[in-house]
Amino acid sequence: METYTFIVEYPDFSKRSQIFITQYCAINLKESLWIWANNLDIKLYPQKFVKSIQEEVKCSDIFPMPLNNITNGWCRIYFMSSYGLLLNIIKVNSFRKEDVVIAKDSQNRLYTFISQYNGGTFIKQYESVTLLKAFMWWIENMESQFYPHLERIKLKELIVEKSLHPIPLTEFEGIWFFKYHLCKNYPLNLYILDTVSKQEMYPSEWD
Secondary structure (H helix, E strand, O other): OEEEEEEEEEOOOOOOOEEEEEEEEEOOHHHHHHHHHOOOOOOOOOHHHHHHHHHHHHOOOOOOEEOOOOOOEEEEEEEEOOEEEEEEEEEEOOOOOOOOOOOOOOOOEEEEEEEEEOOEEEEEEEEEOOHHHHHHHHHHOOOOOOOOHHHHHHHHHHHHOOOOOOEEOOOOOOEEEEEEEEEOOEEEEEEEEEEOOOOOOOHHHOO
C-alpha cells in the first residue's frame, strides 16, 4: 500500500481560502482519489459539489494532471457555481516516524514544498540528506517576484540561528508545517512533504 496526501484549497483561490489536508493508503493513485472523493465531508463542502466531484472521479477519462517538474505530484481543479476547489496530491514516504529535521541520513531524500502566500500557491522540490538542508535551499531559491527580498534574508538568518524550523504534523505521515509573516498582512504557509522519489505510472500508461 502507498500513502497519498491530499491538500485542498477551498472555497476559492485567494487570500481567504482555507487549507484541508487528508491522507489515504491505497494501491495506486487512482484508488486513492476514489477514496478521497468518497470521504469528502458535506459539513465542509456543499453536498451538490461533493456529488459533482464524486461523479467526475468515476469517469476514467478525467484525472488529475501531473505537476510540471514535480515527481509524484498531481493537480486538479473542481468548479461548481461560485465554488472552486484546488487539489494537490503528493505521494509520500510513510515509514519515516522520526523528526527528519535532525536525522542524519547517508542518502538524499526528495522533499516537496507547497507554499501558500498572498493568494498564490507555489510548488517546488529539492533533494537533500536532511529536511533542514532542503529547507535552506528552498529559501535560497525563493523567487523575488513572489516573496519580499528583505524578509527572505531575515527568514534565512532566523533559520541559521535555529530560532525557527518546520514542525512535524504528527497526525500525518511525512509532513511538516512552517508559518511566517513575510509581511504584516500576508502570512506564508508552507507544507513540506517527504516524497517518494520513484515516479508512479500515470493511469494512461497502464494500458
